[in-house]
Amino acid sequence: MAKGPAPSELIAARFRNDDERWSAILSRDPSADGQFLYCVTTTGIYCRPGCAARLPRRENVRFHISCEDAENAGFRPCRRCRPNEPPLAERRARSVAAASRMVETAEGVPTLDELAQAAGMSRFHFHRVFKDVTGLTPRAYVTAYRAERARTALQASRTVTEAMYDAGFDSSASFYAAAPGMLGMAPRTFRDGGVGETIRFAAGECSLGSILVAATAKGVCTILLGDDPACLVRELEDRFPRAELVGGDGEFESVVAGVVGLVEAPALGHDLPLDIRGTAFQRRVWEALRAISAGTTASYGVIADRIGSPNAARAVARACAANPLAIAIPCHRVVRNDGTLGGYRWGVERKRALLALEALS
Numbered sequence: 001m002a003k004g005p006a007p008s009e010l011i012a013a014r015f016r017n018d019d020e021r022w023s024a025i026l027s028r029d030p031s032a033d034g035q036f037l038y039c040v041t042t043t044g045i046y047c048r049p050g051c052a053a054r055l056p057r058r059e060n061v062r063f064h065i066s067c068e069d070a071e072n073a074g075f076r077p078c079r080r081c082r083p084n085e086p087p088l089a090e091r092r093a094r095s096v097a098a099a100s101r102m103v104e105t106a107e108g109v110p111t112l113d114e115l116a117q118a119a120g121m122s123r124f125h126f127h128r129v130f131k132d133v134t135g136l137t138p139r140a141y142v143t144a145y146r147a148e149r150a151r152t153a154l155q156a157s158r159t160v161t162e163a164m165y166d167a168g169f170d171s172s173a174s175f176y177a178a179a180p181g182m183l184g185m186a187p188r189t190f191r192d193g194g195v196g197e198t199i200r201f202a203a204g205e206c207s208l209g210s211i212l213v214a215a216t217a218k219g220v221c222t223i224l225l226g227d228d229p230a231c232l233v234r235e236l237e238d239r240f241p242r243a244e245l246v247g248g249d250g251e252f253e254s255v256v257a258g259v260v261g262l263v264e265a266p267a268l269g270h271d272l273p274l275d276i277r278g279t280a281f282q283r284r285v286w287e288a289l290r291a292i293s294a295g296t297t298a299s300y301g302v303i304a305d306r307i308g309s310p311n312a313a314r315a316v317a318r319a320c321a322a323n324p325l326a327i328a329i330p331c332h333r334v335v336r337n338d339g340t341l342g343g344y345r346w347g348v349e350r351k352r353a354l355l356a357l358e359a360l361s
Contacts, residue, residue: 015036021036022061024049032049036064037064037069038062039061039062041060044074051080053078067083115138126138133306134288135288136284197240198243200252201248202255207263208225208354212233219275220255220259220274221274222239223324223328225346233245266295266330274325285316285320286319292334295358300337304316321343
């Protein structure tokens with residue numbers, strides 16, 4: 001069977017003559033970026049098709065395919081759209097990636113001003129760009145990363161004090177003050193596998209089969225799907241081996257009902273408090289998943305782009321597989337680049353059923 005033209009070939013075919021190129025400039029068509037450049041004879045400047053500068057008169061416009069061609073013809077790059085540099089989205093992703101590395105390698109906690117300066121932006125612009133790219137504010141990212149370091153250190157260190165310094169904290173006061181938000185419990189409780197922590201849970205049935213919902217005092221920490229409620233309880237026990245698991249009472253049943261309602265009517269959304277525990281990278285992925293609207297999907301590659309890690313599609317897939325909050329963190333809305341469903345922690349058929357429910361709602 002003969003293959004059709006690649007998407008890039010179809011885009012290029014749309015701008016094969018000057019009239020179509022001029023139309024793209026008038027509409028500031030983003031798909032024209034990278035296909036051609038336009039030069040203005042009265043200013044001696046060349047721009048991207050989507051440049052936000054004032055539109056020139058048509059008779060003063062010439063077209064070129066590359067920056068080299070435009071510069072050889074005597075034109076210089078526009079300082080606004082910077083056509084001789086990578087696209088804005090790529091530049092933003094690089095700046096955010098550099099800031100993330102700064103957080104991960106710094107001895108202490110970089111301030112917003114330090115991160116913004118390293119990115120070459122004002123603090124307000126950097127804050128907005130970082131959140132647009134990753135789905136987290138810089139502060140939330142720092143908190144998530146320090147939480148990841150704290151979890152790793154508590155599991156590997158001999159004492160809580162040793163873990164505190166390994167995680168980058170310089171005082172016990174700051175460490176213990178941050179611990180409830182980072183870990184959902186006291187440091188020693190986390191280190192001891194959840195000992196002393198009380199987790200309420202209840203299992204029920206929904207259109208997808210069995211469902212288990214568990215919550216700490218902070219919020220819902222686990223939503224599991226399966227075929228056998230007993231297996232789901234064992235999975236919860238494995239996740240919190242030394243916590244006190246308590247069967248839900250009548251009040252907790254309303255929480256379970258809210259989760260079941262989220263299965264049956266996903267378009268309504270939810271206002272459940274969540275106790276989300278994961279690494280910094282996982283939290284970035286999960287925040288991006290929560291931004292996908294019901295009834296729509298995004299590919300692993302698209303999510304990787306949105307969090308500023310365009311080469312991390314496989315890591316995104318692993319974060320989806322590690323998601324402990326089925327439906328509330330909608331990893332079922334992530335598909336392969338070719339549109340096929342891909343995997344799902346709780347079974348592909350459940351993923352297909354969830355997407356079908358959302359399509360109808």
